Amino acid sequence: MPLFREGSATPVVNDGPVPMPLAEWFKDRSSTAVALANTDDVTSLQPRLAGLALITLHFPKFSDGRAYSQARILRERLGYRGELRATGGVLQDQLPFLLRCGFDSFESDQKGFGEALLKARTLFSVVYQPTEDGRPTVSQLRLQHRSVTLSAAQ
Amino acid sequence: MPDAHFYRYDDYDRRLVAERVEQFRDQVRRRLAGELTEDQFKPLRLTNGLYLQLHAYMLRIAIPYGTLSSRQLRKLAEISRTYDRGYGHFTTRQNLQLNWIKLEQAPDAIAALAEVDMHSIQTSGNCVRNTTADHFAGAAADEIEDPRVWCEIVRQWSTLHPEFSFLPRKFKIAITGSPNDRAAVRVHDIGLRFWRNGEGEAGFEVIVGGGLGRTPMIGKTLREFLPKDELLAYLEATLRVYNRHGRRDNLFKARIKILVHEIGAEKMREEVEAEYESMKDSALKLAPETIEAIARQFAPPPLQSKRTRVPEVEALKLEDRNFALWLKSNVAPHRAPGHAIVTASLKPAGAPPGDASAAQMEGVADIADAYSFSEIRVSHEQNLVLPHVAIEDLPAVYRALGRLGFAEANIGKITDIIACPGLDYCALANARSIPVAQRISNHFAALARQHDIGDLKIKISGCINACGHHHVGHIGILGVDKNGAELYQISLGGDVDFGHTALGTILGPAVPAERVVEAVDTLVATYLEVRTDGERFVDTYRRIGIQPFKDRVYATV
Incomplete structure (x- = not known):
């Protein structure tokens, strides 16, 4: 399935390491890429995260959102900084959510996916929830605005 | 027109809703152009409140914490005229449903909503739904804190939540700020109840895993x-446990109540607390300024001290018996002296419960402008509420509501029936609900008799999904399909009052539609014969049990 990364409207070449299923990867831990099912416990990777370049998280269907939680735990709690790929054929309408949860590459065969990816980060200029993408939340912006207004008034 | 005395969108909120409208417009365009299959489009339209029902698309509009300004209600009337058939249906979840929407016009309808700072985001789909609250919030005499402040905080946090937009199943949160729970918090996925601890601090009791549907719990x-500023961290922790571990193999076992039931409350608590540990000191912790800024917007209107005893009211009470009954059933105590909370009954005899025409919506908006600081509430019992009425204005409000057909003195009585849309509209229903409600309503129309029978909640659902909350009706009625015939199963003793929350017990074999009224009449007659002074129907039921009712109903039916 075509692979997309932010910044490119066309699919990119998939020439990285081939991810191994978690159980196999645990046997020798030589690969730098691991493929998780959405029922796998991501915290089991914790001691070895630094050696990983790619983790794939799976969306067996559009409506199964378990991998969003896995992604946030990997990024926010465990501090994983390598590539985080959404597999299973994701749709463009998932992109604003996927990006906010820390995914940075995507498998998709949907027509128009690449163009949608270019626009996905700006589709919503406002976010309410703090996540690892570091975007200031509405609450944070309001507080900033308030302190600017207050100091201007003094 | 005075400003609304509840949360007003700022530019950020407005921008998000506007961008959401444009996203949806593009999704509808792609669907109509054939770029999206119906399977792909369905979850997208659902999270914008657009259902495909038996006859047409239905748009479900969120009314956060059931609070509306007169301007918003007028806009809802206009939308129902322009894009629907000139009426709407207020639901048990403080939403408004329009039943005859055209797909190609749906983006325009939700763009019109955005003009008055409203939306239909997440009124369906497996995500966090509209957070509901006590419909007397901010006015009730018995309130500890206004729950709407917290509903608004939850509304913002849950809107387009990146992690929780594809949960195993829908997720409903309700908040009450009063010891007399009017928000049914024990039958929600998460219920939050304010109370004050020994140090005088207000915080939340967090109740998880309640619900009705086919497995009521x-x-x-x-x-x-839970300290108030920790609310979002605790919600996020709970939702994360649910998102990861909730069942996805069986639609009917996917709600959080099943997870809590299967792993047990103790294990659930451990899991949630473990997640919460990692979140509680994060950016989710609410800054005092954030809470204050939102709370300030819910500051009560400037209620001046008014007369508590008004001669005109006393005189009309003697003159007009229906007004006297209306004062008893439809008027509740307000915290400000000389004021009252008025419930406009959307259940006139024989009418579909919860329906209002565009003209009626506009009429209520006018009354709110004149007498209730332009504010209206929607109750989960499918009525409208004027939250801040001066006692001296009660006669005028009574007459004005009467002209709209909304002054029936039946709040809390046998004809104040909750009913889902049922087989007249709904694609899931097994049986009709509305005609059953209408027949009961006509049968018991006499107000003096209703008041003699006293408080009695009848709740009707057209299928096991229980949108009509039949499990918690004093008398619950559930439509079932038996070999193509619509039958109705009756249960007794359900209750959502705090401390008495109970699920009803099935009376016996289901009865055919034409026997429902007769059965209800027999239940009432049985109660009237044996009740002691001051005993409500449900009290009598608790005292004598189901058998005497059962014997009588099945002896005659």
């Missing part, structure tokens, strides 16, 4: 006392 308390 009363929620379990996961946290006795």
